[in-house]
Amino acid sequence: xxxxxxxIIWAFIIAFAVFVYVVMDxxxxxxxxxFPLFPxxxxxxxxxxxxxxxxxxxxxxxxLGGGGLMAAFPLAYAVLxxxxxxxxxxxxxxxxxxxxxxxxxxxxxxxxxxxxxxxxGGSLLATLAQGIALGAILQGVHVAGRSYAGGWWDWLxxxxxxxxxxxxxxYSLLGATWLVMKTEGELRDxxxxxxxxxxxxxxxxxxxxxxxxxxxHVQYTQRWFDWPNVLLTAQVPIAVAAITALLLRSLANKYxxxxxxxxxxxxxxxxxxxxxxMYPYIVPQSITIWQAAAPENAQLFMLVGVAGLIPLILGYTxxxxxxxxxxxxxxxxxx
Amino acid sequence: MFEGWDAVVLARAxxxxxxxxxxxxxxxxxxxxxxxxxxxxxxxxxxxxxxxNLFNYWLKIFAVAFAMGVVSGIVMSYQFGTNWSAFSDxxxxxxxxxxxxxxxxxxxxxxxxxxxxLFGLNRVGPKLHFLATLMVAIGTLISAFxxxxxxxxxxxxxxxxxxxxxxxxxxxxLKVIFNPSFPYRLVHMVLxxxxxxxxxxxxxxxxxxxxxxxLAGPRVMFSMAMWMATxxxxxxxxxxxxxxxxxxxxxxxxxMAMEGHFESHKDGAPLIxxxxxNQSAGRVDYAVExxxxxxxxxxHSTDAPMAGLNTVPRENWPPVAITFWSFRIxxxxxxxxxxxxxxxxxxxxxxxxxxxxxxxxxxxxxxPAGFIAVLxxxxxxxxxxxPFTVYGLLRTAESASPLAAPAVASSLIAFIIxxxxxxxxGVIYLLRLMAAPPHPGxxxxxxxxxxxxxxxxxxxxxxxxxxxx
Numbered sequence: 011x012x013x014x015x016x017x018i019i020w021a022f023i024i025a026f027a028v029f030v031y032v033v034m035d036x037x038x039x040x041x042x043x044x045f046p047l048f049p050x051x052x053x054x055x056x057x058x059x060x061x062x063x064x065x066x067x068x069x070x071x072x073x074l075g076g077g078g079l080m081a082a083f084p085l086a087y088a089v090l091x092x093x094x095x096x097x098x099x100x101x102x103x104x105x106x107x108x109x110x111x112x113x114x115x116x117x118x119x120x121x122x123x124x125x126x127x128x129x130x131g132g133s134l135l136a137t138l139a140q141g142i143a144l145g146a147i148l149q150g151v152h153v154a155g156r157s158y159a160g161g162w163w164d165w166l167x168x169x170x171x172x173x174x175x176x177x178x179x180x181y182s183l184l185g186a187t188w189l190v191m192k193t194e195g196e197l198r199d200x201x202x203x204x205x206x207x208x209x210x211x212x213x214x215x216x217x218x219x220x221x222x223x224x225x226x227h228v229q230y231t232q233r234w235f236d237w238p239n240v241l242l243t244a245q246v247p248i249a250v251a252a253i254t255a256l257l258l259r260s261l262a263n264k265y266x267x268x269x270x271x272x273x274x275x276x277x278x279x280x281x282x283x284x285x286x287x288m289y290p291y292i293v294p295q296s297i298t299i300w301q302a303a304a305p306e307n308a309q310l311f312m313l314v315g316v317a318g319l320i321p322l323i324l325g326y327t328x329x330x331x332x333x334x335x336x337x338x339x340x341x342x343x344x345x
Numbered sequence: 346m347f348e349g350w351d352a353v354v355l356a357r358a359x360x361x362x363x364x365x366x367x368x369x370x371x372x373x374x375x376x377x378x379x380x381x382x383x384x385x386x387x388x389x390x391x392x393x394x395x396x397x398n399l400f401n402y403w404l405k406i407f408a409v410a411f412a413m414g415v416v417s418g419i420v421m422s423y424q425f426g427t428n429w430s431a432f433s434d435x436x437x438x439x440x441x442x443x444x445x446x447x448x449x450x451x452x453x454x455x456x457x458x459x460x461x462x463l464f465g466l467n468r469v470g471p472k473l474h475f476l477a478t479l480m481v482a483i484g485t486l487i488s489a490f491x492x493x494x495x496x497x498x499x500x501x502x503x504x505x506x507x508x509x510x511x512x513x514x515x516x517x518x519l520k521v522i523f524n525p526s527f528p529y530r531l532v533h534m535v536l537x538x539x540x541x542x543x544x545x546x547x548x549x550x551x552x553x554x555x556x557x558x559x560l561a562g563p564r565v566m567f568s569m570a571m572w573m574a575t576x577x578x579x580x581x582x583x584x585x586x587x588x589x590x591x592x593x594x595x596x597x598x599x600x601m602a603m604e605g606h607f608e609s610h611k612d613g614a615p616l617i618x619x620x621x622x623n624q625s626a627g628r629v630d631y632a633v634e635x636x637x638x639x640x641x642x643x644x645h646s647t648d649a650p651m652a653g654l655n656t657v658p659r660e661n662w663p664p665v666a667i668t669f670w671s672f673r674i675x676x677x678x679x680x681x682x683x684x685x686x687x688x689x690x691x692x693x694x695x696x697x698x699x700x701x702x703x704x705x706x707x708x709x710x711x712x713p714a715g716f717i718a719v720l721x722x723x724x725x726x727x728x729x730x731x732p733f734t735v736y737g738l739l740r741t742a743e744s745a746s747p748l749a750a751p752a753v754a755s756s757l758i759a760f761i762i763x764x765x766x767x768x769x770x771g772v773i774y775l776l777r778l779m780a781a782p783p784h785p786g787x788x789x790x791x792x793x794x795x796x797x798x799x800x801x802x803x804x805x806x807x808x809x810x811x812x813x814x
Contacts, residue, residue, distance in 0.1 A: 063460025066415055070456045073422050074448045080425060081445040084437025084512070091426025091433070092746040098427050099756045102420045103763050109416035110767055113409045116790070117774040156434055156510065162752040304438040305514045312442045319449040326457045333461055333468050 016310065017303035020082040021292065023316055027078055029281050031071035033184070033274050038065050040185020042108050042133020043178060044204065045126060053197050054126060060192040060338045062112055067327055069105070082309055085156060086292040086302040092158040093151040094143045094165055101139035107132030134178065141177025145170030148287065149226050153296040169222055176215035180277065183208035187270040194337050205261055205269055213254060216280060220247070223287055227295055230287050246283050253279065353745045355753040356428045359760060361727075363420050365720055366764050370414030372719045375489055375535065376542025377407050378482040380569075381462075385475050394785065395561045402562065402783035403546070406775055408463050408790045413771050415456075417764075428753065432734050432744035439505055439513045439521055440495040447491035455484035463790050486535065493534055497527035499735050500726070501595045513735070525595050529588040530726075536581045537722065540682060541715025543573035545779075547685075548712030551705035553782040558699050562783035567708070568698060574686035575693075582679055586642075592729075593643050596736060598657050599729035602668035604639055605629040606653040614639035614651035619673070622665040627655065629669075663731040671724035678718035685711050 038061040048054055061068075080087040091098060111129035115122050146165035153159060186208055189201035224231040234243045253275045260268035288294055292302045303309065381403055388396035422444070425433045433441075461469060461477040469477070504520025505513045515521045550567030553560055593600045601607075605617045607627045616639040620632035637647040644651070654662055685707055692701045730736055734744040 063464050066412075066459050067453065067456035069415070069419065070448065070452045073419060073452055074445070076422050076426070077441070077444045077448050080433050080437045081441025084434050084441060087426045087437060088430035088434035088746075091423065092428075092430045092748055095427050095746075095748060095752055095756070098423055099759065102423060103759060105419055106416040106763060106767055109419075110412050110771060113412040113790075114770060114774060117409065117777070121770070157430060157747050159747070162749060304441065305508065305512070307515055307518075308438040308442050311515070311518055312445050315446055315449050319453075323449070323453040323457065327453070330457055330460050333465050 016306055016313070017083075017299045019313065020078075020303065020309050021299045023313075024075060024078050024082060025281075025285060027071055028075040029278070031068070031075055032281070033277055034068035034071060035065075036181045036277070037061075037184040037188040037270075038068055039108070039133045039137050040181035040183070041188065042129050042185075043137060043182050044185050044189075045130040045133070047204065048197070048200070051122075056193055056197060056338050057189065058112065058115070058129075060188070063334045064327075064330060065109075065112060067330065069109070072105075078312075081312055082304050083292055083299070083302040084304055086297060088156070089151065089153055089158050089293050089297065090147065093160060094146055095162055097139040097143045097146065097165055101136045101143070104132040104135030104137075104139060108136065137178050137181050138174045141174035142166075142170045144177065144284075145173030148173070148223065148284075148294060150294045150296065153293065169226065172215075172218060172222060176212075176219055179208055179211045179215045180280075183212045183273055184270070184277070187273045191266055191270045192338050194339075202261060202264060209254075209257060209261070209273075212276070216250065216276075220283070229295065233287060233289075243286055246279055246286070250276065250279050350750040350754060352748055352750040352753050353742055355750055355757055356745050356748070357741065359428060359753060359757040360424060362757070363417065363424065363760055363764070364723075366768060367414070367417040367421055368719060368723055369716055370410055370417060371485070371488070372538045372541045372716065373545065374407060374411050374414050375485040375538035376540075377403060377410065378478075378485045379539065380542055380546065381407060382475075382478050382482040383569075385478050389471060389475055395565055398783050398785060398787040399562050399566055401787040401789040402778075404463065405790045406778050409771060409775055409778070411459065413768060417768075420760075426746075428746050428748070429734070429744050430746040432739065435512050435739060435744075436499075436735060437512070439515050440498060442515075443491050443495040443498070443522065447488055447495075451484045451488035451491065454487065455481050458484070466789065489535055489538070490531060493531045494522050494524070494527050497530050498522075498524045500524075500530075500730055501526040502735050502738060513738075526588075526591055529584070529591045532584050533581070533588045533722075536577055536584055537715065537719050539573060540577055540581060541719055543570045543577070544682070544685075544708075544711050544715045546570040547574065547708045548710075549779045551708035552779075554699060555702065555705045555709070557782075560782055562787075564699055566783075567705075568693075571686070571689035571693070571698065571708070574682055575690045576686070578679070578682040578686040582683060585676075585679065590643065592726075596729070597652065598654070598661065599663065599668065599726070600643065601652070601654045601657070602663045602665045602729055603672040603725060604643075605632070605665065605669045606639070606651060607655060607665075609651065609653040609656055610640070611650045613637035613641075613648045614643075614653075616642060620669075622669045624662070624665050661732065663729050668725055668729045671721040671728065675718050675721035675725060678714045678721065681711060681714055682718075 041057050041061060045054065045057070048057060076087075079090075107128040109132075111125040111132065115125040115129070118125070142165060145167070149167060149169055151158060151160055152164065183205065186201050186204040190198055190205060193201060224234060233239060253272055257269060257272040257276065260272060290298050290300075292299050381400060384396050384400040384403070387393070388400060458477040458480040461474065462481050465477065466474045498521055501524050502513075503524045504515060504517040506516045508514050546566050547570030550563040550565075550570060553563035554567055558564075589600070589603075604614070605620060605622050606614060607622075607629065613636070615634040615636045617629055617632050617634045620629035620634075622629050640649040640651055641647050643649075654665070688707065689698065689704055692698050692704050698704070732741050733739060734741050
């Protein structure tokens with residue numbers, strides 16, 4: 011048998027699940043954040059309808075990310091979750107509010123506004139919490155033995171606030187470009203306008219996080235700037251610049267599909283940058299992928315399922331998106 | 346604030362609270378998904394309008410209940426890490442993969458086809474739509490399979506070893522998955538879910554029959570639900586009995602707590618019907634008991650000896666009063682379900698199924714019985730497993746996260762406020778949907794084009810859709 015490095019494979023699988031989650035739930039959380047900017051009921055109905063058939067599937071990737079982490083890297087799960095206690099609970103409660111709002115807002119006229127606020131507030135809270143969690147992981151947590159050894163406010167730093175706000179901006183951009191793709195007329199015009207604003211803000215956020223990260227740990231600085239690493243790592247900012255240029259062009263030319271997919275590319279590059287910083291740690295500077303890995307037989311047992319099922323899942327998920335493809339038409343008379 | 350509190354007790358309270366809210370929704374949606382698949386199959390087979398009306402009626406209710414199940418379920422999947430990190434570290438290599446398989450084989454299947462099931466009838470046509478409904482229904486059952494396997498392994502762990510880091514490691518995956526209590530628990534829970542749904546469907550049908558006994562939809566749903574109660578309630582009691590015997594074999598201490606057997610009985614244990622278990626004194630106060638019946642039920646012999654909690658070190662006792670009472674509540678609900686099933690069978694034979702107000706009132710009153718039984722049953726089995734998370738091997742006190750009490754107290758309060766606010770609203774919306782009778786031309790939950798297939802046969806639905814393109 012060829013020797014395979016299972017923990018590396020699993021690190022990529024978990025990273026893939028989290029990335030799919032970020033881009034898929036990212037745009038529908040972004041729509042929630044943008045909700046107050048679209049006060050008209052008609053627009054809100056269209057926005058909701060554009061994601062109602064798929065949001066549940068999008069969130070399932072979050073469950074896979076968490077469940078997969080527990081199964082494949084139980085030590086990392088056991089250290090990170092208590093370290094991120096407050097942001098995690100805040101995220102879960104935020105997701106409760108926005109998740110039920112999808113159904114509840116259609117079941118009441120009197121309290122619809124309340125569920126619209128819940129949709130916005132829940133989306134914002136969940137996004138902020140996810141961004142803060144990311145920052146808190148990057149800056150590292152205090153570990154003793156096999157468990158978290160810090161306090162319950164350790165996660166709160168200027169850096170984690172920065173990553174929290176950055177993610178809010180990023181998801182808003184995803185949401186705005188999704189609307190460009192899925193809507194028509196005046197609603198789409200406003201989505202273009204918002205895309206411009208959030209793209210500029212996103213570039214600022216990427217810049218700020220990129221500048222701040224090397225100051226967290228000297229290892230991050232070495233990883234990015236040491237010769238010959240820099241030959242490889244420099245490709246990331248270069249690619250960001252190229253994608254940005256394409257994105258600006260697509261917005262200027264009012265393309266329908268390109269802005270969304272180019273934004274996804276921007277997310278992918280930021281995510282790759284994150285991976286470059288973190289590797290080979292799963293809890294930065296404390297626990298490596300190999301130290302956290304579950305025993306081989308657990309990782310192998312799940313790998314069989316993942317190899318067979320992920321392609322199938324991607325297949326029927328794509329089918330569901332295909333069924334609800336195209337622009338969402340504002341239909342009157344039903345609700 | 347909360348500095349003096351016990352963080353582990355708070356974490357247990359939080360898990361119990363969030364779990365109790367969560368279990369209500371899957372218990373309902375497992376059964377309802379299957380019921381919807383049956384309704385759609387009947388519609389496709391017969392073309393009768395009443396079935397698609399009922400389908401669309403219950404689909405709207407399903408959408409709301411399912412959303413609540415999803416959001417409360419995501420909370421559960423992260424709470425293992427946030428509040429039970431030591432447990433996660435130690436058992437992750439064994440139950441983690443089971444839950445990962447649940448996500449891969451069930452959650453994605455449900456979520457992937459849910460959108461088409463809820464909103465897609467017009468877009469994909471009746472046959473593909475039925476496939477979507479079927480996938481969602483199968484998904485709920487696969488989900489029950491994996492999560493109950495994981496839970497059962499915590500109750501009756503087999504097929505594992507322990508490594509030098511103190512982690513459980515699977516030695517034989519088949520023995521882990523099909524651990525001794527799993528088949529019994531799976532059957533018992535799935536039947537419970539079906540009964541829970543049937544009782545809700547029956548109560549809604551009865552509610553509308555009480556107002557107008559000629560309504561077609563309520564007649565059909567009431568009849569279907571009462572068949573379920575008639576046929577499944579006795580099977581469930583049998584399954585419960587078998588599950589109990591399995592527990593006696595693998596978790597005898599739990600049975601001692603359920604029965605209130607503090608004392609050992611050499612020649613036949615009594616069945617304590619009611620009483621007040623007194624844990625500190627080690628006896629049941631004011632016990633009303635039937636001599637030798639306990640041994641007859643559990644050992645199928647009146648004189649079989651049965652050991653009591655006095656043979657077990659006190660630090661390994663579960664909380665007896667909770668286990669004792671929750672078990673009796675569950676059994677009581679089960680007996681009431683059996684009574685409803687038999688009463689409805691009698692009325693059906695007499696040709697009065699749609700006319701007996703007494704039966705309809707009984708059915709309405711039984712609406713929450715399934716939920717109460719499910720909750721009570723889960724409390725029995727989970728509290729009866731205490732003071733362990735992995736039975737006999739890992740103590741609850743050694744499973745918790747290293748969190749300070751104020752952190753857990755704050756999150757517990759937040760969960761209580763949010764869950765009561767959000768899920769109370771959801772239940773009101775559900776009741777509102779149920780309060781209106783299903784009517785001809787019933788529409789599904791679609792937020793866009795009204796479903797035009799309603800009121801016509803499947804074949805015509807396809808034609809109409811073809812013409813619309």
